[in-house]
Amino acid sequence: MTVRRSLSAQARLGRQAQARLTRRSFLTASAGLGVAAALAGCGGGFGDSSGGTSGGGSGGDGPEFDIPDAPSGFPTGDVTFRLVDSNDTKAPYWEAFFEAYQAKFENVTCQYDGLPWNRIEEVVPLGFRNGSGHDLIQLPGSITLAQAVSEGWVSPLDEFIPDVEQWRGALPDTLQVEGVQVFDGLLYQVPLATDQRYQQAVHYNKQLVNDAGFDPQSEPLTWDTFREAARKVTEAGDGQAYGLILEINQPGRLSMWVEYMARIAGLPATGNILQPSGEFIHTGDEIVEAIELLLAVQSDGSLFPGSNSLTAPECWPRVVRGNAGMVFAGPWVTVQWENENPDFEFGVGALPTPGGGDPLPVGYIPFGADALVMSATSQVKEVAGHVLAYVTSLNGQTRWGEITGVGNPPMHDEAREASAADYSEQARACLDLADTMTALPQPAIVNPDVALVAQREVAPSPNFGEVIQSILVGEVTDIRAALTDLKDRHERARDAAIQEATTRDGSTATRQDWVFSNWDPTRDYTTEDYAGR
Template sequence: MQIFSSTFGRRSLLLGGAAMATAAAGCSIDTGTPSAKPTAAGSEAAAEFVFDTTGVKLPTDKVAFRWLDSGDLKAKYLDPVIASFGEQHSNVTVTYDGAGWDQVNQVVPLGIRNGSAPDVFALPQNVPPQTAIAEGWVQPLDSVIPNFDKWRAAFPDTALIPGIHVFDGKVYSWPLNSTRRLEKMLFTSTDLADKAGVDPDAIKTWDDFRDAAKKLTGAGKPGYLVTGDHLWVVAMYLANTAGWRGVMTDGLDMRTGKYSFASDEFISAVEFLKSLVADGSVVPGYLTLKDADARAQFPAGIAGSMFNGPWDLRAWKEKSPDFNFTLNPLPSPDGKPYHIPFAERGANQTWLYAKTPIPEVAGVILNYLGSVEGQTKMVELTQGTLVSMIPEANESVDHALLDPNAKKAAELARELMRAAPQLELRTADAGKIKMELKPVEPGLQNVMQGIMSGQLPDAKKALAELDGKLQAALEGAFTAAKAAGADADFQQTVFPNWDPSKEYTQADYDALG
């Protein structure tokens, strides 16, 4: 089986508002840690990138181009590409600023007010795309990217989604990479496992993991690392291994259109986590630990094991080259195979400033970034940790440039993850519905913290109350959107032909009529 050779399916549903307020934060699709100081032309342009400027009238005077986003792994790709453009066009001073989400949240709104926003930027976390468009922050890409029709045609038919990337028939943003990647796999410190007599490859069931965590703890280090701000993600993934049909990341069962956090499968995942705490196997003070900080400490031996995604592989390799670990799929309750349903809407979107004085520069760079050649380079420069939504790009990579652990993570994602149906591909008015979705407080993140801390002793009751609030918010959004003239029928969230063990394809949408 080839690691980067299959057509990636769709992912997504009605996320946003109530669902992600469920978590009070997004999943770890993008950890958003700063990628170091802003860099300019010449900093990392080790590779040659060919930019197509055919028919484009680029500026000849001195101009400055700035790109601002949350940084992290994607900086390994964006930084050298943008720097290379500056090297090839000496009159253009370029800056890639991967400064983290705090900087994005502050700088972009201020730049909009002052008329000096970066030419390309990530939207602040509290600004929906519809708001940015309505307020005139951003502009569509259709007339900016050269040979736009050819550029768009390289993506799968369902890659650019109404209400996420496409608004009023215009493409405003696009997914830099796929979200078909497991946010939670089992990572185990090889050295600590050897010391404790634990074989990570033999951990297949929840009981296997519980026993291994006890042994690791008994050998001198906490057996398991989990953090308060990611308990909810861990619980969702564990519940999926038990057969729960909640779709990452909002937990809606797309077969019924219902939330089911109080289901037996989810409750069993919660009880499993509580058993690890009761065993004394969890890192002390885990409820106040921040996930990004804790993950960075894993190579130093903060714990023997953790459930983590692939985003730290590159950082661990660079900063802790002597750290040895194993990577395995999550255990399931009885060791049986499972599937993780997910919504493929892509990750790491950026937007073009409506008042940029040099849209031609942005267009040429964006044209390369989203091309088959550019997407192939993305996979290679991130050593396989980022995967493209363009199948041809994944098939074209030089496998010698990929990190073995990243390749294994990608392979596991292909084996275990299945694209679920999503509302945005059923109604073009999904964005209007989403705008009516009211946040639910407390969300899943706070409810999970309350359960684990003992403040909410009846987990089933607390989660049932959350289900009710989320359901009311979702149905209320449909009612409000319909009253405003949108194509909004709550039955659009119900996909009776969805089989969570299979990819949900365009043919499945068509079969609904």
């Protein structure tokens, strides 16, 4: 039995596309603004593409899909159920699941449209406008859930999920926040994956790095030994191999790396906001020092020539080929290397630490990823609810983890562990790094009106990643002056957006909604902590 897939050419493009969340949407989400962008998720990471079926797990072995029987109200005549999302590592799951679903319910034809983000930005709004939309939808970053609810484009899930009280009781509190996923007590959106992924791990060629005397997976690097390792790999490579390859032509990855490094070094930041001052992070000493570390590696001659023009997907294969020893990447690269280069020996380690103290953990947004909504015009809401209930169940989530692999772990903790039973050493290392991360506080939980600010805020240009890029390519030499200018532009943009949202939208959001005086960076910020902020 074949799952129907329309726009198949676009679906194939989706696996190759580099389009994911833009840097703007990531900064918005990490500041607690763009909840829709965070929930949209990015199975291959920001601006990255994992390409093809993901591994890092059993890849389809293990328990079969244990799909429940049809609930009351389920259609008996022939119907077509349609789902659209951003493809990447999710596609193999949907294809396998829909084949099983059609086998169980012969009257249901499942149509899966896995599209690149630029096509989702076209297809989904058009479907909302003319009433021809898919039944389950991954919202584009340009449409917030609050907007979709207020416009009547999406339906609450509660009425169409079987045993909804039990189902909602199993969901974490952070996935049922009024003004985020819930409006007037009704749940409109649910994620399938977690955003607790360590997206800047050191992925390295074991032969090159081990021969240089280092093994970051067993002995994490410090800033000094990272620079030394890069230099020794370069020296041994004699012009054929370099210590580090960097995606300088992908600014969003640069800013994420700097933020990770600064946070590990002690920067008290929740997203791009300092605590407890509520100011933007860009002039912090840790930010400057992280950038200076990259400049030092560059001045040593340890950076792969041509890095200025490379994106992340263009960097990864060069490590496999032995042209570079190390690259910073998320778990989707572990998946890709294991699938496409099964004989390649590589390791996965944590980011370098400054040394001289315990590093702080990296934070993540606790709203999940790859979230779906139900179209208000769907003619098969009972099917859509039945599908959502299963794919968020323990069995459905375990299968998700097995098929999508470590690159896109399920949001269900028990399923995440169960699906990892047969993971490789490298995939387990990715999960172990993710387990060190802590849940960040979210302004949207404090005051849902921050979403109104997000809609009004104009991101500074050039942005953080573009400023770092300009520094690395030599266009900017005064680092602190450039970062001070960036911070000032961010502060003005935030203040202007708050004022405009207050005047035009009736927003009650203030700068204090981004302040969490009781935040402890070494542990998860829980729902109980909000009362004491």
